[in-house]
Amino acid sequence: DARVTQTPRHKVTEMGQEVTMRCQPILGHNTVFWYRQTMMQGLELLAYFRNRAPLDDSGMPKDRFSAEMPDATLATLKIQPSEPRDSAVYFCASGPLPTTATTGELFFGEGSRLTVL
Amino acid sequence: GDSVTQMEGPVTLSEEAFLTINCTYTATGYPSLFWYVQYPGEGLQLLLKATKADDKGSNKGFEATYRKETTSFHLEKGSVQVSDSAVYFCALSRWGSNYKLTFGKGTLLTVNP
16 A cells, blocks of 8 residues: 655654654655645645655745755655744655646645644 | 635534535636545545536545636535544645645534534
8 A cells, every 4th residue: 555654753852953854755756745734824835846856945944944855765854953833744745747637646644743842 | 826715614514414615716827626635643635636627526425616717616515424524625736836736724624423
């Protein structure tokens, strides 16, 4: 049963610490997205990769956030230093290359719940 | 830029009641439209989609029709069940934005027995 795997599922850390979240997209999927979900802002797109190349990271605070895909089986989202306002659920999603038939079909992981104290 | 507006929740219904969740969008060109569902503690799952005007997406008893003239994609179900309790997100994507999904804020549905 193919699915997107995210680690860690839960993370509690102190302000100023580095946080790294990892995502294993579904094998064969060429697009990877990072979303952040909070009660106040809803779902926000942070970064978007296609064939491992970053296409859009305009939603990401550049001074503290970074997103990479070192290979096709791993995407990372790093926060350094972390702040309390970063507390949220971070979702990774992957999908096939968009075509008329597949456009918008994203498969979401279960999320990484981050709490920064 | 692209945007999606969906009705504010929460929505609370009794089992077997009729459900409508309104969704309207703003986008240039011809976006594809989607409904995603998020059950407690889980990620989002695609519920249904429509890729062109007048298409009807359907799945698990839910339906939505792509209405270009009213820029709407309202979600409906004739008889809800307790297991339908979840957050529902309307979304769009289009070629001009690299097919990235733009989501509405979500609507929490609670169905009571």
